[in-house]
Amino acid sequence: xxxxxxxxxxxxxxxxxxxxxxxxxxxxxxxxxxxxxxxxxxxxxxxxxxxxxxxxxxxxxxxxxxxxxxxxxxxxxxxxxxxxxxxxxxxxxxxxxxxxxxxxxxxxxxxxxxxxxxxxxxxxxxxxxx
Amino acid sequence: xxxxxxxxxxxxxxxxxxxxxxxxxxxxxxxxxxxxxxxxxxxxxxxxxxxxxxxxxxxxxxxxxxxxxxxxxxxxxxxxxxxxxxxxxxxxxxxxxxxxxxxxxxxxxxxxxxxxxxxxxxxxxxxxxxxxxxxxxxxxxxxxxxxxxxxxxxxxxxxxxxxxxxxx
Numbered sequence: 330x331x332x333x334x335x336x337x338x339x340x341x342x343x344x345x346x347x348x349x350x351x352x353x354x355x356x357x358x359x360x361x362x363x364x365x366x367x368x369x370x371x372x373x374x375x376x377x378x379x380x381x382x383x384x385x386x387x388x389x390x391x392x393x394x395x396x397x398x399x400x401x402x403x404x405x406x407x408x409x410x411x412x413x414x415x416x417x418x419x420x421x422x423x424x425x426x427x428x429x430x431x432x433x434x435x436x437x438x439x440x441x442x443x444x445x446x447x448x449x450x451x452x453x454x455x456x457x458x459x
Numbered sequence: 460x461x462x463x464x465x466x467x468x469x470x471x472x473x474x475x476x477x478x479x480x481x482x483x484x485x486x487x488x489x490x491x492x493x494x495x496x497x498x499x500x501x502x503x504x505x506x507x508x509x510x511x512x513x514x515x516x517x518x519x520x521x522x523x524x525x526x527x528x529x530x531x532x533x534x535x536x537x538x539x540x541x542x543x544x545x546x547x548x549x550x551x552x553x554x555x556x557x558x559x560x561x562x563x564x565x566x567x568x569x570x571x572x573x574x575x576x577x578x579x580x581x582x583x584x585x586x587x588x589x590x591x592x593x594x595x596x597x598x599x600x601x602x603x604x605x606x607x608x609x610x611x612x613x614x615x616x617x618x619x620x621x622x623x624x625x626x627x
C-alpha cells in the first residue's frame with residue numbers, strides 16, 4: 330500500500346492526520362513528522378529511513394515550499410523514484426489520498442492530489458456579486 | 460557589499476531566512492558558505508530553488524566565501540546587501556578571520572545532535588562550538604541568538620558558555 334508522510338513545521342502535520350482520522354476513521358500508513366528541533370541533516374536522515382522502509386511508494390506531503398521540510402524532502406528523495414513530494418498540503422489532499430491510493434499508481438495519484446488540493450482553494454459566498 | 464546579517468543556521472536557506480529575515484532586511488545577495496553543499500550540485504539546486512529570482516545566491520566553500528568577502532570589502536558603494544550564512548560557528552569564525560571582521564553574528568539555529576548540550580532551546584553546543592563562540596567574544600563580536608526578527612534576542616556571553624560547559 331502506498332504510504333503517506335506529512336512533514337511540517339510544528340504540530341501541523343500531526344493535527345492534519347488526526348483530523349483525517351476523525352473524518353474517515355483509523356488510517357494505516359499515514360503518519361506525520363515535525364521539523365521541530367531538527368537540523369536539515371537530521372530531518373533528511375529521518376526521511377531517508379522512512380523511504381528505505383517503504384516499498385510500495387511514498388507520498389511526502391509538505392506544508393510550505395522553500396522551507397526546511399521541503400528542502401529535506403528533496404535531499405532525501407534524490408535517488409528515489411518510489412517517492413513523490415507534494416507541497417502545500419491541505420485537508421482535501423489527504424482525504425483524496427486515503428480515498429484513491431489503493432486504486433491508482435503513484436504518478437496518477439500524485440497528479441490527482443495536486444488537482445484536488447488546488448480545487449479545494451476557492452473563494453465562496455460571492456454569488457450575485459459577479 | 461554591506462553584510463546585513465551574518466547568520467549561523469544548520470537549516471541553511473529556509474523560511475526563517477528567506478521569509479523572516481529576508482523580508483525584514485531585503486538582502487539582494489545570499490552567500491551560503493558550506494564545503495559539503497558547495498561540492499554537491501544537487502544540494503546547491505535544492506537550496507537555490509527556494510530563493511526569489513531577484514536575489515542572487517552564491518553557494519561557496521568556506522575558503523571561496525572568505526576570498527569573496529575580501530574581494531568585495533572595499534566596494535561599499537556597490538549597493539549590494541549580503542546575507543551571510545553558515546551551518547556552524549566554526550565556519551563563521553573562519554569567515555570572520557579570513558574574510559571580513561564581523562561586529563555581530565546572529566545565532567539562528569543549531570539543533571540537537573548527540574554529544575551536544577542545550578545552551579538555548581534552539582542552540583545546542585559541544586566543546587568546539589563553545590571554543591568558537593569564545594573566540595568571537597574575545598575579538599569583540601556580539602553573538603545575538605535570535606531565530607526570527609521581532610523575537611527576543613539573547614546575548615551569548617561567557618556566563619552562558621560556562622554554564623553549558625559544566626554539562627558537557
